[in-house]
Amino acid sequence: MDLFAQAPRHQPLAARMRPRTLDEYAGQAHLLGPGRPLRQALEQGALHSMIFWGPPGVGKTTLARLLATLADAHFVTISAVLAGVKEIRQAVEQARQQAAQNGRQTILFVDEVHRFNKAQQDAFLPFVEDGTLLFIGATTENPSFELNNALLSRARVYVLKALEQPALEALLDRALADTERGLGQHTLSLDADARRMLLDAADGDARRLLNLLEIAADLVDDGGTIEQAQVADLLNDSRRRFDKGGEAFYDQISALHKSVRGSNPDAALYWFARMLDGGCDPLYIARRVVRMASEDIGNADPRALTLCLNAWDVQERLGSPEGELAVAQAIVYLACAPKSNAVYKAFNAAMRDVAEQPSHEPPLHLRNSPTKLMKELGYSVGYRYAHDEPEAYAAGEDYFPEDLEPRQYYQPVPRGLELKIAQKLEHLRGLDQQSARKRRS
Structure with missing residues (x-):
């Protein structure tokens, strides 16, 4: 099909201005500049199957068309939103006819290729493998997550950047x-x-x-x-680039989270504002902020979790813009608070042990004994009630299953309240050691 057939009369400006040569093509100098990989492949006539990954409006479709023109290849385009296996087979048939009649190579361009399911992605792999067609896919989503490994192994990924x-x-x-x-x-x-x-x-x-x-x-x-x-x-109703549920979405929430973790309140506020400007639901951010309070601040400042829950509540009760100010307050507090991921690490370690170990039973002395039979079976026998012990601590007591060596999952950091917690736990371990020495003597 002719790339530059006469344009429809009312074709939009963006379509009319599609570049006809590489010199007219805007941006992507890291790929098309002198000596860059894609430019070299073009100049050497060594086109290969490829995937263009980048945000909307950076020239993925245009570049695919240009490559076909420069390589004098037959160009077939399908959209993964509308097409299926039937359209793929039709493209393969066109490719065979072009090769037989004109000796021309065919480029199959699949727009939004991430929307193809596994079966659809697999459908054209044999024809890419045997050279029937060259495949170019365009996606705004991370290919590592959205495309099959089999397809990724047969195509080189080129990252297209937002135009500067x-x-x-x-x-x-x-x-x-x-x-x-x-x-x-x-x-x-x-x-x-x-x-x-x-x-x-x-x-x-x-x-x-x-x-x-x-x-x-x-x-x-x-x-x-x-x-x-x-x-x-x-521009009254315009939104900056922000794809709810897409790559830009997760990139920005990641940037917000890492800014908080890095104790930079200004950067955290910037990413919060960017997400709001892009149309993100403030309640989603409020929920993630609560997660940050436990994951990155933890017991170094337990007030952080309460403040974040309060901010979430304000957002639900008042909505925008009042609620967003409360969420901003929580974000700034988290960024400025002492940091600890000790609880996060301890919880993950405990979950890992539970997943990898057998289902250990609680020892008898830690079980309740509300019935006569349970008492006769030894439930609760030997249990030491901590409040009756010196310092309300049963020194030397073991609360783990009998056939599991005690672990130390929680290791407080020397910051904030956890500094005091660490001192308390160290003192209790000292009492355990004294108790053990008394039992041995």
């Missing part, structure tokens, strides 16, 4: 000046503030930039100037 400011500026200028495909015939201009707002709102997405520019251009007459107020009206 210079690339966006060049694209904007070209769209305004191009009289054939852009807006040049309308001789429009941008005032400085409108230009800055458009570039900021694009957020690294070329398609978004051109769509916003086209809508703004419709608001002014030929020869006019697009002004800040007009762009501001367009």
